[in-house]
Amino acid sequence: xxxxGAIAIALLIAVPAFAAEIPPADRRSGYDFMKPDTKAMxxxxxxxxxxxxxxxxxxxxxxxxxxxxxxxxxxxxxxxTSMKGVAARYPAFDKATGRPIDLEQRINACRSNRxxxxxxxxxxxxxxxxxxxVARQSRGEKIESSTDPQLxxxxxxxxxxxxxxxxxxxxxxxxCHDENWDKKLAGSAITQGHPTGYPLYRLEWQSLGSLQRRxxxxxxxxxxxxxxxxxPELVELELYLMSRARGMKMEAPAVRP
Amino acid sequence: MARDVFRISAxxxxxxxxxxxxxAGAQALSPYTVVGDAIPEPLTRVRGDAARxxxxxxxxxxxxxxxxxxxxxxxxxxxxxxxxxxxxxxRGSEGQLRLRLVDASRLNAATIMPSYYRVAGLARVGTPWRxxxxxxxxxxxxxxxxxxxxxx
Numbered sequence: 209x210x211x212x213g214a215i216a217i218a219l220l221i222a223v224p225a226f227a228a229e230i231p232p233a234d235r236r237s238g239y240d241f242m243k244p245d246t247k248a249m250x251x252x253x254x255x256x257x258x259x260x261x262x263x264x265x266x267x268x269x270x271x272x273x274x275x276x277x278x279x280x281x282x283x284x285x286x287x288x289t290s291m292k293g294v295a296a297r298y299p300a301f302d303k304a305t306g307r308p309i310d311l312e313q314r315i316n317a318c319r320s321n322r323x324x325x326x327x328x329x330x331x332x333x334x335x336x337x338x339x340x341x342v343a344r345q346s347r348g349e350k351i352e353s354s355t356d357p358q359l360x361x362x363x364x365x366x367x368x369x370x371x372x373x374x375x376x377x378x379x380x381x382x383x384c385h386d387e388n389w390d391k392k393l394a395g396s397a398i399t400q401g402h403p404t405g406y407p408l409y410r411l412e413w414q415s416l417g418s419l420q421r422r423x424x425x426x427x428x429x430x431x432x433x434x435x436x437x438x439x440p441e442l443v444e445l446e447l448y449l450m451s452r453a454r455g456m457k458m459e460a461p462a463v464r465p
Numbered sequence: 466m467a468r469d470v471f472r473i474s475a476x477x478x479x480x481x482x483x484x485x486x487x488x489a490g491a492q493a494l495s496p497y498t499v500v501g502d503a504i505p506e507p508l509t510r511v512r513g514d515a516a517r518x519x520x521x522x523x524x525x526x527x528x529x530x531x532x533x534x535x536x537x538x539x540x541x542x543x544x545x546x547x548x549x550x551x552x553x554x555x556r557g558s559e560g561q562l563r564l565r566l567v568d569a570s571r572l573n574a575a576t577i578m579p580s581y582y583r584v585a586g587l588a589r590v591g592t593p594w595r596x597x598x599x600x601x602x603x604x605x606x607x608x609x610x611x612x613x614x615x616x617x
Contacts, residue, residue: 321602372588373588374587374588374589374590375589375590376579376587376591376597377528377579378570378580378597378598379579387577388546391544391546392545392546393531393532393546394530394531394542394543394544394546395542395543397540400611428591429589431591431593432588433590433591433592436606
């Protein structure tokens with residue numbers, strides 16, 4: 209009987225082996241796994257629903273807000289130069305808190321400190337719109353987050369969260385995105401889980417969503433307790449994912465099935 | 466009754482040989498005895514029902530066909546992370562299949578196949594699922610009853 213060997217094998221593998229990281233030459237964006245019609249949606253600005261948020265973001269960028277009565281544009285000049293490549297460098301080290309913060313948190317820091325306005329809630333239309341507008345300025349730029357040496361301990365924490373098995377199903381991110389990215393989970397491509405397209409329009413959500421929303425969905429999928437929006441663990445995961453995708457091209461706002 | 470007594474004492478006798486689920490929530494699980502690579506005795510007194518077992522296997526909430534494919538022509542979306550379930554009954558005995566479902570990680574510590582009847586040793590389980598096994602003892606028996614019929 210074929211099952212008979214299993215016990216002997218189990219004794220040999222007392223500790224699960226660490227999954228090897230994907231070699232740079234084999235890294236592929238989620239885009240590569242999509243059907244041609246979904247790719248076309250992402251490629252054509254007129255078909256890409258994420259562009260609606262980008263347009264909203266542009267309006268918000270120019271609108272004065274808060275006690276300071278200043279718009280983002282008042283401090284940052286021409287967005288296509290001032291914001292070019294910025295999203296490709298986040299999460300970044302924040303001196304004020306001594307921790308990495310992601311792009312949404314950076315935008316909210318500007319709102320609180322510079323505009324003296326109330327921070328925007330995570331996943332609110334406004335925050336997604338501003339983030340999409342800023343991220344859009346990095347389309348085609350190579351991801352270079354995580355080069356700051358102060359980030360190293362946080363990247364390592366993110367990596368530990370990524371390989372840790374958790375939830376009622378006791379799976380780790382690595383179980384799917386490193387070990388099984390060429391396979392299908394109930395018919396849908398698993399992909400390598402690269403963060404190149406965020407915020408992105410997901411057909412399943414019928415909305416734009418942040419990377420944190422995606423991570424919380426994967427965590428709930430393995431029936432683990434999702435971290436709250438803005439939790440240090442989610443930012444560390446984002447940071448690790450960006451370091452894992454270093455050199456890949458930004459595609460925000462991407463489209464995914 | 467007699468059988469329960471037997472099973473509980475067998476468990477007691479086997480003692481340290483068995484790393485059975487421990488911890489607070491574990492009391493809700495029926496005890497079982499692992500012999501070699503199998504759990505020869507059913508988890509419930511009532512035999513499993515193969516028709517219910519098939520329905521459970523293809524149901525998304527049971528998670529099986531997220532990873533596995535099988536002889537389910539009516540199911541459009543099946544996974545390919547795991548062996549095809551066709552022929553399971555020829556490859557494993559009823560007891561071997563039972564242990565696979567209850568706790569596959571005992572057979573292969575690195576497996577991605579979840580332990581369907583375990584509550585201890587898990588990490589960060591989400592509130593709706595905490596303290597409960599993925600499947601009940603009855604559901605495990607129904608699925609085992611179905612898998613043994615998959616002969617090649």
